[in-house]
Amino acid sequence: DVKVTQSSRYLVKRTGEKVFLECVQDMDHENMFWYRQDPGLGLRLIYFSYDVKMKEKGDIPEGYSVSREKKERFSLILESASTNQTSMYLCASSPPPGSADTQYFGPGTRLTVL
């Protein structure tokens, strides 16, 4: 069965801290994504990666960076957390285009920055 896991379900950090959110998929998917979800705004794409060591900015990359050293793992990094980064973060993965498939989502990490 398809599985995307995220390292934490809930996380509380302080302003200025460096925060790492980890995502692992076991489907050998090429593509991986990080979204943030806020009430009334739906999901917004932060970064995505279509191959190891490759990354592309999404719609709201400011304040975030990513790392993909291995195919199965995609990390989201908040270099210096701020209160406006309090949100639900969702990771997803998908096979390459042409597979008529979709994105598969992890359970999410609810991050609170104090």
Add this chain to the structure above:
Amino acid sequence: AQSVTQPDIHITVSEGASLELRCNYSYGATPYLFWYVQSPGQGLQLLLKYFSGDTLVQGIKGFEAEFKRSQSSFNLRKPSVHWSDAAEYFCAVGEIQGAQKLVFGQGTRLTINP
């Protein structure tokens, strides 16, 4: 750029009643369309998808959606809702750009009255 609008932020229906959730999209080419459901505290689960062919698409949990190109719509329907259908529903449009990017609507929260 493509966009998705879900006009209803919150809908309440009685158990056993029929349901229709609206979705309108803006996209230049033939869209790839998706409906996802998110139960409280969970990630997103795919309900159904439209890539091509028959414009009436059947999904899981008794849901269906109809693609209407002339109206740029992809509305989700269910003939009789169950209490377990209470959740948030997201419509998304995809573009195949090497990473199958998705653009999501704002979401519709569904409440079921007993």
